[in-house]
Amino acid sequence: MKRVFIALTALCLLAGAPALWAADSIKIGLMGPMTGPWASEGQEMKQVLDLLAKDLNDKGGLLGKTVEVVSEDDGGDPRTAALAAQRLATQGIVGVIGTYGSSVTEATQNIYDESKILQIANGSTAIRLTEKGLKYFFRTCPRDDEQGRVAVQTIQKLGFKKVAILHDNTTYAKGLADEAKGLLEGKGVEIVFYDALTPGEQDYTTILTKMKGANPDVVFFTGYYPEAGLLLRQKKEMNWPVPFIGGDATNNPDLVKIAGKDAAEGFYFLSAPLPKDLPTAEAKAFLGQFEKKYGHQPASIYAVLAGDGFRVLTEAIQATQSTDPDVLADYLHNKMKDFPGLTGTLSFNDKGDRVGEVYRVYKVDADGNFILQP
Template sequence: MKHVVKALTLALAASLLMAATAFAAPVKIGLMCPLTGKWASEGQDMRNIVTLLADELNKAGGINGNKVELVVEDDGGDPRTAALAAQKLTTSGVIAAIGTYGSAVTEASQSIYDEAGVVQIATGSTAVRLTEKGLKRFLRTAPRDDEQGMVAAKLIKAKGYKAVALLHDNSSYAKGLADETKALLDKAGTKIVFYDALTPGERDYTAILTKLKAANPDIIFCTGYYPEVGMLLRQKMEMKWNVPMMGGDAANHADLVKISGKEAAKGYFFLSPPGPQDLDAPAAKSMLTAYKAKYNSVPGSVWSVLAGDAFNVIVEAVKSTGKADSGAIAEYLKTKLKNYPGFTGQISFNEKGDRVGDLYRVYEVNANGEFILQP
């Protein structure tokens, strides 16, 4: 009997020790981002800002006394690579994963995280359908395309454009935004004179620009990403065609002007959440100062800042629940987090995992290639 009691005592002690130390181990948080490929600058900024936040958190004692370990995987800005990156993260013991940039890339990873029971917080993925699937552990700090489409349609109408050309790249994000905008413009009676897709990654878009010119639009709304938009602006100028052109939030990156050149980019305008230079929250200003001190640069766009917001709400959920548990994090974020003071403004989520509130603003590129927030 003594042996039985001793065995039970040891077993109980072991179980209590395991319970006590389950949260004492490093809290692993994953980051999936494009460190290679055409969006590499976005991914590198994402990694920089989340690394900065993790380092500062650990210096301050971590989460409830527990260190945070950041696990980073490169998705290459490609759906196939993203699936592999997600599989690696879900088997590495992360309680949540941040990322990624690009709706199609995020979509390729969603089911992997969901089946593994891991929270995923997307940062630059705005396609509507991502949060219409009923995934309990999926959220995003970025807004949705239907919100952006509504703002785009209102802006086109307010500026008095009567003949609109819509150009996308067949990606989940760009086609989704084009479709949302087209539906609203059709409803308002605005004439759509062109609706088609380009092939991303090409170096010569003069053929599709020639088709666009023949349609005689008052405005081109290209909903694609900044590498292609930059090429279109440059080649449109080379054709000596000065029709106005606008874009969506995927155009919001400093590399746009590097690709197009300042002269070609002048007057181009786009919709986006506020850029890093226009964030007025005290936390944002403090973070950007620390970022510049560490990396001798500033983030190229708002999307890496939204990755920082994702990291902070995960930390807030773990602190508040006292649990390094994916299910508890998702429940807390969707039902209890209200008006968290994020870098990009107050953060709350609805039951679908969408961020609540309108973030979109209008930017115009000036003669110096700077993105100027419009009143």
């Protein structure tokens, strides 16, 4: 009996060891595309969170504990993301920041919700993500219904009457395309082409030729920057001068690298303000820290939006002196008002959506720079 008692005691101590060890730190998860077609986004998300965590720990951490960022790669793929979410859910995290793509986020929402883990997405703008009544889901990026409204305003302001809409059948791109199509038709704008391409292909001349045959004044592409760059390059090779407007997923410097400066010039896209255009004191101080650490400013606004997710989560922990998910969710839904985020003031509604208008319009100049439009 004595040996059995000792063995049982040892097992209990071993079983409790992870919990005791975890108590020394507050773990915050990061789920992003560290590899795959959107790898530049995920890698910069990690740089931002690592820098913010270090700054917080240098100031004493949270609740007397160090903050630890636990990262998982979702590869920009829903199936990979589901596995990443399952791994993170077993590691004692308080919340998770990410991810970038809407369809990728959607594959993880129920996993985190059932585990009572807060999830704060940074680039997932699809409307339906916050229409599910998930208590622990938030996002620092705006929704596609707002983006659709800004897209329609931009198309009308530029005087286009016949519009081609091209998407890629992902949750985000299809949702934005449908939203814009309905709004444009309601304004009397003619939709002369509506179809999807297959992401990841290297030759889009067939679908470009089909669109050209519809004779649009403008093409609104709602997919991601790798495909947008190829479309711009290949339409220039076809000598088709039709202007293109992109949704916010086309906002990445790699678009210009893929398209080439000549082909990218004149391309319009919608986005939250780029890091260089953020006006707040908080943003300027952070951008200075980032540049000092990494030798350049962040290229992606989505990495900075991930930083805002980290900051609102740590603010909620500090304000409530708690890591209880129900306490934190209640604080973010009901008590956080106009928090001074890096990308502007942050509040959330009862669905977990960011409150307020965020989108701006940018145009690529001859040197490949993204220029904010008045």
